[in-house]
Amino acid sequence: MAQLLYLLEKLSYECIKGSLEKEICAVCYDSRKVTQGALFICIEGSNFDGHSVASEVVNRGAVCLVVSKAVEVPESSDVTIIRVEDTRYAMAFISAAYFGHPAEKMKVIGITGTKGKTTTTYMVRSILENAGMKVGLVGTIETIIGEERIPALNTTPESYILQEYFARMAEEGCDAVVMEVSSQGLMMHRTQGFLFDLGIFTNLEPDHIGPNEHESFEEYMACKGLLFKQCKVGIVNADDKHVKELLSGHTCEVETYGFTEEANLRAENVELYREDGELGVKFSVSGKLNTDIKVPSPGRFSVYNALTAIAICRHFHVKEERMKEALLKAHVKGRIEMIPISTEFSLMIDYAHNAMSLESLLTTLKEYNPKRLVCLFGCGGNRSKLRRFEMGEVSGRLADLTIITSDNPRFEKPEDIIADIRTGIEKTTGAYVEVINRKDAIAYAIHHAQPGDIIVLAGKGHEDYQEIEGKKYPMDERVLIQEILEEDRAKQ
Known part of the structure; x- marks a missing residue:
């Protein structure tokens, strides 16, 4: 009332x-x-x-x-x-x-950008909880309120739902909430009605441009920039070429992070490591904090994600050791998620489901000099055919072996989707095999793995279903992997 x-x-x-x-x-x-x-x-x-x-x-x-x-x-x-x-x-x-202005009862952290939002939110939550705080989360995968996990419909929920979540978090005794803030959410005013304590910008690339999202890159950038008219402190990636335009008209204090000398918080001396099948990065932090960091997640973008999380958590006076411990444990379902089944080869699950994200992922993994880079993926049915050609071309060019399989075929025949992907691969000299059933394809990848291989299962990520002819059937790649291993043991 x-x-x-x-x-x-x-x-x-x-x-x-x-x-x-x-x-x-x-x-x-x-x-x-x-x-x-x-x-x-x-x-x-x-x-x-x-x-x-x-x-x-x-x-x-x-x-x-x-x-x-x-x-x-x-x-x-x-x-x-x-x-x-x-x-x-x-x-x-x-x-x-x-709902009684619940955002005023907690510290609210909003993260916007083309890439890195999801991983960074989980890293921040991991660090703050490791320091003894109770932290809510709102994002692409789910909303977390105490022990409850609510699957997400939108990256940033409608304002009424968001305020209801905030109210429940405040009732649960949350000290802070970390959330992904999409450009759509900003454009549709879903995050109005309160002030973010910290607003974070990760990076900007020409994505989400089209009739159902943003009309132009300029509109997309302007929407991202709205966050910095609605926060107390802005923390931005100094390496991004769009950062000055993005901050145009900002009303907040600004801090920077990145590799550039001018950044307030800098990453230096990056070293890739591979230990017993685990891939990761080590780097030094200097500027507003001076320490060494190890993250069990591959690539330069993992340095950015960790550096962003550190830049945020510094404002909560978290001890260095607590940050380091939490970054070693931080885990995001379906985002370069390592599946430790062998010390001889590396197996991971990632949500890369377009050419841009697949190229970024495979380029990163090649830096670890695998014996072979094996990429397993399919494409969604009743979606852009161009995406199939492009992803096929990227995998054919960068992977040593592509395993083409099914994703969410929806109302199309999996064979037709696979044929489109094959068209893209055949523009390259890359080797490929076709295995329609996704579980069989994963089994093929595991059974044919060679010492030193890196195998990536791309496209499904955190999804735990497969959509076929209007129905969603349970299918979690982690479960499929365990089933394959159990079936192998039963045959021995």
Whole structure:
């Protein structure tokens, strides 16, 4: 229960009908969830406009409507109609007030960028929890509240859901929350209504440009930059060529990290290591902190992820030893996730599911000079054919052996998708085999592994299902690997 005036106090609005002296029992933006005494926010989406059901929600019991254009309501109703410029923006502030401004009860860390968001959020959570704090997490894979893990629908949830999560985290006694902040989330005002204590920028690449996301790279960059008008301290990657434009008009203090001499926190003396099948990096940190770090995750981007996490956690006065311990244990499901089944070869699972991410991953792994680099992947059905050709070409060029298999075929024949990938590979001289069933393909990779090989299972990452003809069937690559090993033992 909340007073309507209290919910509206941080907004510019016009009351065009009814009284402002009302008690609100619920806040809704889904017409199917409207109950007696609710405030309903009319959101105009790409497929449905909430303004079109104004009359219906009033009949269901809504006592207040928040609108951005004219609506029709029953003449006899005493519904209050509040007009605002942007109902998504209004929803963020109304939701924050409805849940009692929970973000003010915790330290809120927001991480934006094209790559590195997911891994960095888990690293930060690992470090802060290792230092004795209770930390919530919101991201691409899941939301974590205490012991509860809620699978994610969007990287950044709708503002009402986000505020509800914050409220539950505050009730659980969380000291902080670390969250991924997508450009879509920023563009749609999902993170309005509160101030981030720390806003972090990892990097920017031309991704997410298209009719359903951002119209141009400039728009994409501008959306990312919104975070730095909504945080107290901004921590940014000094090595990224877009950083100055991104910070245009920022209202926060700024700190930098990276390899460049000018960065406030610098990484130096990077050394790749490979021990008993484990791949990782060692490096020195200098500037605002001076120490040596070891991360059991391969590549230069792992240095960036760890350095970002250190730059953040420094603000929480975490002891060096606690940081180092946590970085050795930090683990993200499906992001260069090492699966330790042999000391003779390396096996990992990664979410790389487009040409750009696959090229970055395979290029990184080649730096470890494997005997062979083996890449197993498929592509999703009812999606871009160009992605199949491109991923095939990348794997054919960079891997010594490509194992083409199924991903989520959806409503296409796996054989047709594999044929498209093959077209890309055949532009190169790379060797390949085709194994349609993904479990059989993984078994092939394991059974044909040679000492010194690096094998990457790409594309599925954290997913624990396979989508075939409209149904999602349970399929977790970790489980498949264990099944293969158990079947092998049973044959001995």
